[in-house]
Amino acid sequence: MRVLPERLEGALLLGSVATTSFAGAAALAPRAAANAVSMTAISPGDIGTTRPLGVYDPLGLMTKNPEKYRRFQELEIKHGRISMLAVLHVIVTGAGYKWAGYASYLSFPPLKFEDIPAGTIASWEALPQAGWAQIVALIAILDNSLFAQDPNRAPGDVVGDRIPWVRYSDPAVKEFKLNAERNNGRAAMMGIAGMTIHEALTGNPIWPIDYEPGHFPLIPFEGGIFA
Numbered sequence: 001m002r003v004l005p006e007r008l009e010g011a012l013l014l015g016s017v018a019t020t021s022f023a024g025a026a027a028l029a030p031r032a033a034a035n036a037v038s039m040t041a042i043s044p045g046d047i048g049t050t051r052p053l054g055v056y057d058p059l060g061l062m063t064k065n066p067e068k069y070r071r072f073q074e075l076e077i078k079h080g081r082i083s084m085l086a087v088l089h090v091i092v093t094g095a096g097y098k099w100a101g102y103a104s105y106l107s108f109p110p111l112k113f114e115d116i117p118a119g120t121i122a123s124w125e126a127l128p129q130a131g132w133a134q135i136v137a138l139i140a141i142l143d144n145s146l147f148a149q150d151p152n153r154a155p156g157d158v159v160g161d162r163i164p165w166v167r168y169s170d171p172a173v174k175e176f177k178l179n180a181e182r183n184n185g186r187a188a189m190m191g192i193a194g195m196t197i198h199e200a201l202t203g204n205p206i207w208p209i210d211y212e213p214g215h216f217p218l219i220p221f222e223g224g225i226f227a
Contacts, residue, residue, distance in 0.1 A: 041066035047175065048076070048182040074149055077156035080185015086120070086192045090205050094118035104128050119205045120196045156181075 041062040042055050049055050062069050099113040107128055116126045124132075147158040156178075159165050168174035195205035202208040 041069035047178045048073070050179050050183060070155060073155035077182065077185065078143075079189060080182065083188035083192045084185060087188045087195070089123075090119060090192075090195055093123070094206060104131055106130060119199050120192070121199045121205075 042049060042057060044055055046055075057063065061072070093116075098116070101113060102110050103113045103116060104111040104127075111126070111128065116123050146162070149155070149158050150160060153160060168177060198208040199205040
């Protein structure tokens, strides 16, 4: 019987241990995953539990506070919708499309919409505080009246039958649309946060490149369609 060299014998031993450990982990993985899912308020197949992450709750919030799941769903949808509008605002105003007329007659001189720069921080700084107060007040009123969440309806269904909104009778199509909205809202929340950081660092929310104050090169080349 030939004796294996010491290094080869050690390598085979480690390989055997690793294989055994992997097999044991693989056998326990489905049970551990099932236990994790069963202990949380989120279930596979819920709106928002899309691939590749599926049921994703790394902080265990829905395990510690399952009664808050409904509230967190409503907040995520609301913040996602606001973020999608915010991202659209940056792109549209950066392309030069702005309201006609005056945003404020109380400013000196009166402030026109076309005088408000595009972007996140710049537009926030240019608008008078009274204008922001009106915006916040209007959103608060709508959020607690016309768009108030009915606890008897699904999270995000805030208009009911009061507005002829698009409805989908096919369950598969409805599920796809709701998941698309949820994922687009998540992307928009990250997008508007990134735009704000880009503008704070470079002055440009979309293209964090060399920036000339007072200009917003949405298409960063001379003579571009939006230049």
